[in-house]
Amino acid sequence: MFSVREWSDDAGALRRFGLALVRDDRFVFDEVAAGALVERLFRQASLTLVDGPAGDRRAARVCAFAQFIRLYRRYVRRLAADEDSGWIEAPPSGRSGGSAAVAVRGLPLDLREALLLVALAGFTHQEAATALDLPLAIVVERLVHARARLAAHMGATRPAVAWPLSAHLRIVK
Amino acid sequence: MTSRGDPADALAYVDDSLEPEARRLFEARLKADPELRREVALWESQNRAIRSAFGAQTRSPVDLGRASNENGLRRGAEAPRPAETDLRSHGVRKRRTPPLAVAKPRRVGPGPAGRRFLGVAALAAAALAVGLPGSGPEPPASLIAAGASAARALAGLPVEFGAADPAALAERLGPRLALAPPQAPGLQLVGARFAPGSEATATLYLYEDAHGARVALMVEPLDEAGAAPPLRSDLDGLSLAGWTGAGYGFVAAAADDADVSALLAAAGVDADR
Numbered sequence A: 001m002f003s004v005r006e007w008s009d010d011a012g013a014l015r016r017f018g019l020a021l022v023r024d025d026r027f028v029f030d031e032v033a034a035g036a037l038v039e040r041l042f043r044q045a046s047l048t049l050v051d052g053p054a055g056d057r058r059a060a061r062v063c064a065f066a067q068f069i070r071l072y073r074r075y076v077r078r079l080a081a082d083e084d085s086g087w088i089e090a091p092p093s094g095r096s097g098g099s100a101a102v103a104v105r106g107l108p109l110d111l112r113e114a115l116l117l118v119a120l121a122g123f124t125h126q127e128a129a130t131a132l133d134l135p136l137a138i139v140v141e142r143l144v145h146a147r148a149r150l151a152a153h154m155g156a157t158r159p160a161v162a163w164p165l166s167a168h169l170r171i172v173k
Numbered sequence B: 001m002t003s004r005g006d007p008a009d010a011l012a013y014v015d016d017s018l019e020p021e022a023r024r025l026f027e028a029r030l031k032a033d034p035e036l037r038r039e040v041a042l043w044e045s046q047n048r049a050i051r052s053a054f055g056a057q058t059r060s061p062v063d064l065g066r067a068s069n070e071n072g073l074r075r076g077a078e079a080p081r082p083a084e085t086d087l088r089s090h091g092v093r094k095r096r097t098p099p100l101a102v103a104k105p106r107r108v109g110p111g112p113a114g115r116r117f118l119g120v121a122a123l124a125a126a127a128l129a130v131g132l133p134g135s136g137p138e139p140p141a142s143l144i145a146a147g148a149s150a151a152r153a154l155a156g157l158p159v160e161f162g163a164a165d166p167a168a169l170a171e172r173l174g175p176r177l178a179l180a181p182p183q184a185p186g187l188q189l190v191g192a193r194f195a196p197g198s199e200a201t202a203t204l205y206l207y208e209d210a211h212g213a214r215v216a217l218m219v220e221p222l223d224e225a226g227a228a229p230p231l232r233s234d235l236d237g238l239s240l241a242g243w244t245g246a247g248y249g250f251v252a253a254a255a256d257d258a259d260v261s262a263l264l265a266a267a268g269v270d271a272d273r
Helices: A008-021 A031-051 A057-083 A099-105 A109-119 A125-132 A136-154 B007-014 B020-031 B034-053 B141-154 B166-172 B257-267
Strands: B188-196 B201-208 B214-221 B228-235 B238-245 B248-254
Touching (some): A008 A031, A008 A057, A031 A057, A057 A109, A057 A125, A099 A109, A109 A125, A109 B034, A136 B007, A136 B034, B007 B020, B007 B034, B020 B034, B141 B188, B141 B201, B141 B214, B141 B228, B141 B238, B214 B257, B238 B257
Antiparallel strands (some): B201 B214, B214 B248, B228 B238, B238 B248
């Protein structure tokens, strides 16, 4: 039986993922709609636990994210067709956020999906490939491109110096 | 993209997608390749920035040595991956100021000999995750001001976590604040305490120099601040150095300029600017 509480961590992760992935607020226009969508996706995903191998909860999580991605892709395609817009997807704008958020939202959808599945949602590359219904090599290629663009946007060619390998606390007597 | 070899391995390493054996082999390769270490550290900092920007907790304690340019080694065991939390509300940043009152300094005795301060901890509040705009080539003035305020107000107070009490430190601090503090010659680590940073909770590491004077190093998670080399300044008799990098802001503060220089040298950053 599906329990909202039992899936609350995964639902929180999917909401964060959705917030990061979706440029257009019309896709899910308020918190109530977002909550309902996420609950529905995980309710569907939980059914795979009944029919599939016991304990394969992580696969169900991938399934919920994959369904969200398909929904958003469908929305973007329909929007482009309806509005006959030059944009395949709405341009990034509006929402607040720091430089990382702006940089991520500025990525094309295919790069954004791969990067956020791995870096934000915590999926492995293989799980991301499953969620995106793509070969692993394509996902890795997208990750490389996404990270290169992100580094260029954030102006970081290399991480900052912190302190060296040998740094550690001495024994305090 | 890695300059040598297949970037897929490096990416898989950063994204926890390698099998244990492959991971071990890659770490051996990482150890011998400084360029690869830099790329891995960059990608790891991107992961931290993304997770911070969208309100997720970081996956594992941050090893600043590993995040630095010269270190790609994974030191110690990975912490268990924390559960995701509900969506953080974006928007209002709460600015806090340090308390004005300065209590009488109390020397906190060090722990039993031979006990090591491990400097590894569980995750701090996800509310720290509000992003900051890029700071450019200089550390934010607000960071240095917060470090100076914290040092003035808190450096003389008892520490909340003694240097010989790693268990309490691990329980209370989180990966965002879990650092391996620099070992500066002539400075003895006394412990750490929480302090209000410029935008979020910071850790104030406290040292004592040979004369018993307190030296403070404030470390604040600033995931979206750009890297900036140390900026030296003096304020009300306090020598300060602020810098950013590896997703953090740092402020070293002491009455004696030499103590600040010692901390900078131990941290492996340029002392003069």
